[in-house]
Amino acid sequence: FSENLQCQALPEKVKIVEVGPRDGLQNEKTIVPTETKIHLIDMLSVSGLPVIEATSFVSPKWVPQMADQVEVMKGICRQPGVSYPVLTPNLKGFQAAVKAGASEVAIFGAASELFSKKNINCSVDESLQRFDEVMKAAKEAGVPVRGYVSCVLGCPYEGKVAPEKVAHVAKSLYSMGCYEISLGDTIGVGTPGSMSEMLEAVSREVPVNALAVHCHDTYGQALANILVALQMGISVVDSSVAGLGGCPYAQGASGNVATEDVVYMLHGLGIQTGVDLSKLMDAGAFICRSLNRKTNSKVSQATCKL
Amino acid sequence: MSHQRTSTITGHEYPEFVKIVEVGPRDGLQNEKEIVPTGVKIQLIDMLSGTGLHVIEATSFVSSKWVPQMADHTEVLRGIQRAPHVQYPVLTPNLQGFQDAVAAGATEVAVFGSASETFSKKNINCSIDESMLRFEEVINTAKEQQIPVRGYVSCALGCPHEGHIEPSKVAEVAKKLYEMGCYEISLGDTIGVGTPGSMFKMLQCVMKEVPADALAVHCHDTYGQALPNILTALQMGVCVVDSAVAGLGGCPYAQGSSGNVSTEDVLYMLHGMGIETGVNLAKVVEAGDFICNALCRKTNSKVAKARGRTL
Numbered sequence: 058f059s060e061n062l063q064c065q066a067l068p069e070k071v072k073i074v075e076v077g078p079r080d081g082l083q084n085e086k087t088i089v090p091t092e093t094k095i096h097l098i099d100m101l102s103v104s105g106l107p108v109i110e111a112t113s114f115v116s117p118k119w120v121p122q123m124a125d126q127v128e129v130m131k132g133i134c135r136q137p138g139v140s141y142p143v144l145t146p147n148l149k150g151f152q153a154a155v156k157a158g159a160s161e162v163a164i165f166g167a168a169s170e171l172f173s174k175k176n177i178n179c180s181v182d183e184s185l186q187r188f189d190e191v192m193k194a195a196k197e198a199g200v201p202v203r204g205y206v207s208c209v210l211g212c213p214y215e216g217k218v219a220p221e222k223v224a225h226v227a228k229s230l231y232s233m234g235c236y237e238i239s240l241g242d243t244i245g246v247g248t249p250g251s252m253s254e255m256l257e258a259v260s261r262e263v264p265v266n267a268l269a270v271h272c273h274d275t276y277g278q279a280l281a282n283i284l285v286a287l288q289m290g291i292s293v294v295d296s297s298v299a300g301l302g303g304c305p306y307a308q309g310a311s312g313n314v315a316t317e318d319v320v321y322m323l324h325g326l327g328i329q330t331g332v333d334l335s336k337l338m339d340a341g342a343f344i345c346r347s348l349n350r351k352t353n354s355k356v357s358q359a360t361c362k363l
Numbered sequence: 364m365s366h367q368r369t370s371t372i373t374g375h376e377y378p379e380f381v382k383i384v385e386v387g388p389r390d391g392l393q394n395e396k397e398i399v400p401t402g403v404k405i406q407l408i409d410m411l412s413g414t415g416l417h418v419i420e421a422t423s424f425v426s427s428k429w430v431p432q433m434a435d436h437t438e439v440l441r442g443i444q445r446a447p448h449v450q451y452p453v454l455t456p457n458l459q460g461f462q463d464a465v466a467a468g469a470t471e472v473a474v475f476g477s478a479s480e481t482f483s484k485k486n487i488n489c490s491i492d493e494s495m496l497r498f499e500e501v502i503n504t505a506k507e508q509q510i511p512v513r514g515y516v517s518c519a520l521g522c523p524h525e526g527h528i529e530p531s532k533v534a535e536v537a538k539k540l541y542e543m544g545c546y547e548i549s550l551g552d553t554i555g556v557g558t559p560g561s562m563f564k565m566l567q568c569v570m571k572e573v574p575a576d577a578l579a580v581h582c583h584d585t586y587g588q589a590l591p592n593i594l595t596a597l598q599m600g601v602c603v604v605d606s607a608v609a610g611l612g613g614c615p616y617a618q619g620s621s622g623n624v625s626t627e628d629v630l631y632m633l634h635g636m637g638i639e640t641g642v643n644l645a646k647v648v649e650a651g652d653f654i655c656n657a658l659c660r661k662t663n664s665k666v667a668k669a670r671g672r673t674l
Contacts, residue, residue, distance in 0.1 A: 245669070248635025249594060277628040277665035278635070281590040284559055288374065310669040318587040325558025325588070355587035359555070359620040 068292035070329045072107055074239070074269060075316055077344070078129075079110040079144060081301025083122050084312055085348060091125040093347045095132040100340035101298060102136040105332040106316075110163070111141040114150035130157040142203055146177065148190040155198060162195060163203040163239075164188045166230055168223040169212035172243075176207075185229050192233045204230030205271070209240040209255055210247030213306040220258035228262035237267050239295055242282065244306050245275025249285040256289050269293035272314050274353075275304045279314035280322055287328075294319055299341035300353025315354035317341060378602035380639045382418065384549070384579060385411055385626055387654070388439075389420040389454060391611025393432050394622055395658060401435040403657045405442040410650040411608060412446040415642040416626075420473070421451040424460035437467040452513055456487065461501045465508065472505060473513040473549075474498040476540060478533040479522035482553070486517075495539055502544045514540030515581070519550040519565055520557030520592075523616040530568035538572035547577050549605055552592065554616050555585025559595040566599050579603035582624050584663075585614045589624035590632055597638075604629055609651035610663025625664035627651060 078098050082089055094112075101109050111133060117124030126143070135141060142161040145151040154162055166184055167173040173181045188204075195202045208215075209223045227238045240259065242252075252270075259268065270286040270293075272279040283294055297313030304312040320332050338357050345352045352358060388408050392399055404422075411419050421443060427434030436453065445451060452471040455461040464472055476494055477483040483491045498514075505512045518525075519533045537548045550569065557565075562580075569578065580596040580603075582589040593604055607623035614622040630644045648667050655662050662668060 248632050250636040275665065275669045276631055277590060277625070278632055280587060281594045281632055284591040284594060304669070311665060315587070321586055322558050322588060322591060326560040355585065355621065359585045359614070 067287050067326060067328060068290070070292065070331075071287070071323055072269075072293045073316060073319065073330055073332060074108040074110065074293060074295045075101055075106045075298060076110045076271070076295050076313065077101070077298035077301045077316065079113050079123070080295075081297040081299075081313055083113065083120055084302035084305060085122070085350075087348055088122055089347065091128045091132065093344070094125070094129050097298075097340060097344050097347075098129070098133045098141075100336070100343055102134065102139055104336035104340060105330070106139065106337070107331060108140045108142065111143055113144035114154040114157075114159075115144060115146050127153070127157040130154075130159060145191055147187050148194060151191045151194055155200065159200070161201050161203070162191070163205060164191055164230070164235070165205045165207065166226050167207045168218050168226050169208040169215045171214040172208050172212050175214065181226060185226075185233070188230070189233060192235075196234060202235050204233075204235030204238045205241055206230065206238060207241045207243045210242040210251045211244055213244050220255045223255055224258040224262045227259050227268075231263045231267060237269055237293065238263055239269040239271045239293070241271035241295075242273050242279075244304065245273030245278065245310075245312070247272070247282050248278050249281050252282040252285050253289060256286060256291070260289070265290040266292065269295055271295035273304060273312050274300065274314045275310045275312060280318060283314070283319060284322070287326075294323075298337060298354075299345050299357065301344065311353050313353075315341075315352070315356070317354040317356040321356045375598045377597050377636060377638060378600075380602065380641075381597070381633055382579075382603045383416055383626060383629065383640055383642055384418040384420065384603060384605045385416045385608060386420045386581070386605050386623065387411070387607035387609065387611045387626065389423050389433070390605075391607035391609075391623055393423065393430055394612035394615060395432070395660075397658050398432055399657065401438050401442065403654070404435070404439050407608075407650060407654050407657075408439070408443045408451075410653055411647070412444065412449055414646040414650060415640070416449065416647075417641065418450045418452065421453055423454035424464045424467075424469075425454065425456050437463070440464075440467040440469060455501055457497050458500045458504060461504060465510065469510070471511050471513070472501070473515060474501055474540070474545070475515045475517065476536050477517045478528050478536050479518040479525045481524040482518050482522050485524065491536060495536075495543070498540070499543055506544055512545050514543075514545030514548045515551055516540070516548060517551045517553045520552040520561050521554055523554050530565040533565055534568045534572045537569050537578075541573045541577060547579055547603065548573055549579040549581045549603075551581035551605075552583050552589075554614065555583030555588060555620075555622070557582070557592050558588050559591050562592045562595045563599065566596060566601065570599070575600035576602065579605055581605035583614060583622050584610065584624045585620045585622060590628065593624070593629065594632070608647055608664075609655050609667060611654065621663050625651075625662070625666070627664040627666040631666045
């Protein structure tokens, strides 16, 4: 650990998990052509990012944006040393993913019962049972699985979410065999106060080096929350190029934190990411042009205009 | 004024109370292209006066040649309804400005130095040392009239012309202002390039010369770093934060980019950490809505944006 902040060790390296092509595009209104998605992922692949979430094997009925999942998986130019996880909500999705060439998958649980019911139509326990099937198949196939927990700092329906509930779901996913658990502030309501309280509870059940944070910037709190997480030993951060992906629960508001802004902060702290910020910004500029929208990244906005 | 410390978050102590210095009506509006009518400025300040804010920077007694937005400084100061227990500091770049400010009813003033020689020359047409002489006049006169003076140091984490700024230079300028008699020194990340790394190094240096409870941070959000930078400052013992309602004020050095951090977003973070400010967030959001409507622009505050549209 390198000591950059007084009395507090920060990780020397942070792994960035780029979720723009999946989480980001999934929450954009415009349906993006397959070639554009492929080109985006290819640009991200050469920016130094170690993990790029490529697509999602959910039914296109639910998520039309990800209907071209197979073509995307087959079309991208995989960079050696880079992982391309895909979402797999159930066994069927897992099988389709592996068939399309996936070598890592992710499953999505919630810390809120209401959110689970409204989002994936079943209770938290039922969803964990569903994932059990996926975990077994993945183990047999030697495919690593990442677990997501959503609503860790608040739920659009339930409001406050107990840290113990988050810890319970995280522990279940970890015990089932997920190698990493990404804790998501789905509606971006968290602050350094609630973030540290939640991480304290979760890190009692799951080792901190198996944890990641997935912060939304809906209330502008993402970078402050990420900083606190780093100070507590977290060294994996999810983010989205250009801050792609709005918030479906606060119309017009922002969603994912921008990868450019995270990388800027980490590099300013002397933390290594392996990412080339200018190549990352190029990828962001490309996708924003394609979507005909402005970037959500402040670093990109500032850099273009100096 | 020292504050009790409380260990609220794992491994870090934070102040129990943070004083917010609202700079929207001055720093914010000064950097907005639209000239705002005097009546609107007064109404904005009056709305802010009802939110619980303790300090509202009202206007600036610089020559209207340089800053046309602040040409109505006297009418503004005379027109506002001063709330009890609220301070309304005004900028005074020199003795002339100070005298005009006092004649208009000012009871607190601020002087604006820089940690960058080039910025000082380009911004106020003189070297740092020359500016200190000018400020000394203001501070001495203010002392005679028992008017408190706040000192600003700009370019504390980087300069648009010089690039990197040595923390020791920031400390030197801060120390000078403090020793001359400024009761508080606000350290400004003028172009928003700072990160928790550079904020920490700069504060470490400055705190060797000026006590933590006489320091404030004035962070710009041009690179999205303001809130983590403020968090870092709080962890180091700073308990005064400058911000602007609705994140008013762009960055003159990165056209189209944001400038001041939004008061609403700062409050949201502080309250979420259990830190008291005395400020009513909902009322600040209202004041922000008002000025954004008047300026025909969208808010820069993410909290205001999210609150306006939640299902």
